Amino acid sequence: MENYSPDNPLIPGEISATTEANIIPPKPSAEEPKSKVNILMRSISSLALYLVIGYYIFHSFEMLLLITAIVVFHEMGHFIAMKAFRYKDLGIFFIPLLGAYVSGSKREVSQKESAIILLAGPLPGIVLGAVFFIWQLKDQGISLAGIRLENISLLLMFLNIINLIPVYPLDGGQLLNRVFFNEESWLSKGFVILSAAFLIWVALFASEQKLYVLLLFPAMMLLRMFGDSRLNAIEKKVESTGINLDTSYEELPDEDYWKIRNIVIAEHPSFKDVPPTPPYEYHYKEDKIMTTIQGLLHRHLIQDVSVAGKIFIFIIWATAFASPWLLNVDMSRYLRLFGF
Template sequence: MENSEESMPEKPYSSLMNDEETPVSAEEVIIYPAKYKKPDQANNIWMRSLVSLALYLALGIYIFKRWEILLLITAIVMIHELGHFFAMKYFRYKDLGIFFIPLLGAYVSGTKREVSQKQSAVILLAGPLPGIIIGVAFYLIDQHSAGYYLLNIPYSRIGLLFILLNLINLFPVYPLDGGQLLNRVFLDEESIISKIFIFLSIGFMCWFAIQMPFYPLLIFPAMMLLRMVGEKKINNIEKRIEAEGINTDLEYEDLPDKDYWRIRNILIEEHNSFKDVSPAPPFEYDEKEERIMTTIQHLLHRHLIQDLSITGKIFIFLIWAAGIASPWLINMDMSFFKQFGF
């Protein structure tokens, strides 16, 4: 990562309350340099997305052998993630990017401080629902006019894969879309019930990965556990920041420069990843400054707006249930999956 090219003073600026050239005393006023701002990296984000896609395809052709199947699965994953992407873009998320994970799929990253339940529901459903609708269309076309192929794959098989891969994402298991929907809309993310739900999801994913067996899936529960450990550390840091009287209920752009450097010093003291960073003063950017900035952004309070009524939640549930039930609603032949033990 490139560091900001803005030159930083080795020592803080100071001004005196009087005109005499005397040693600086308690009357000194420290002028804090500007907080770190990440250079525009839109091109870098998309370059990383392309690199991840290339790795995904390279490993995929080794596993699937047939390029037609690989292209189909990649298209299904891409359509799914583009649904999330455009929904997040509509709701003005920042730093958006799509990243592919070989063997496991892909994800969309983005940041926003204030998120509503309605927005979350739309974003989470915007991934699997379009794919299910496309799958249903392919399957019904095949049923009424058999014999159509695309990439040497029958329409019925294409419809089946579209529905299955998106249907799995609707399962109420965290961090799948259905699990995030349950946690965000129907549970309080900060409640003990939410924590129990996440632990149950971790246990289920471990069991499923071993039962299949498909051990790469164990990456997800491992990441979830690491995230929970990290959140506990962050909670301790938040308490320290609150004790210092620093306001974190604001956007990063509105964070005073003084508070940036104060929070930065607290991070250096409390966060193991930044133990080797020199505290201020002197006010100098470190090679880890972008990571420090990102951590500070995460420390600023995120607001989840509870804007879904009971009627709204019932409506969201019915949409989710229709997606889950779609294979049975169109009487889809699921015998293809018996070879996989389903």
């Protein structure tokens, strides 16, 4: 970050004549929107790593490509829904052995949008799996790309139904947390902790085959909760000074930026070596400080789902989750793969 602001191109540690007079300089310019090429390259790189490690595990290109196709189909549902709701910096990123996720940003998010986005991943896969299952009942010898249609249908339903389990951070858990809980409440935090405990139990004790890779989820969840609790403490200190955090970074006054900055560097251990202001000078950690301040600014979650809407969403979730039993599908072979 060479020039932290085009209007005030100070380098880290440099003090201008204006700052010597304690005139408040402009806040650093927010990061430009991420390059689409950069996002695409990251997506391709993560996919390549996903395929390499996946082949090492499965030793079968057919199975690997089938699972990858199902994961991509699932994530494209999220991607298209987020695109429709005008999320920015969208990208699909793959996590070896765990799956993939769609990344994007938006300041104002409604519960309705969240429900649609979260269900747009698993529902199409479950519906397609059900269609394939009914199709293969009429012609049990049919196959696609050398794989029996029955196996494709079962795997489509199995992988997507797993995502509907009401455990955070799966789609079902996020749906429960976003639509039915208040994310700022202790109930929500307790739900995340219980989800982490459940994942630890599944990884270590639920089956004969130890699923140690699942421990990454609770580790990341607990680290995020710890980071969020630290930010919440800083947020309370900032709000106690009368600064309005219910704004975007672009609308944040320069004076408020520098006031918040002083609180952040005083409270956050990563910035203990950053001197407070005045005098006003940019630090080589300014980009990280700016990112932390951006994280303190409130994201709007619009509570726009009524009780009737929540019941409707629950019915959709329950129907999708119960679809194998409604269709009398035998999922036992896939459960046995995990030792259940």
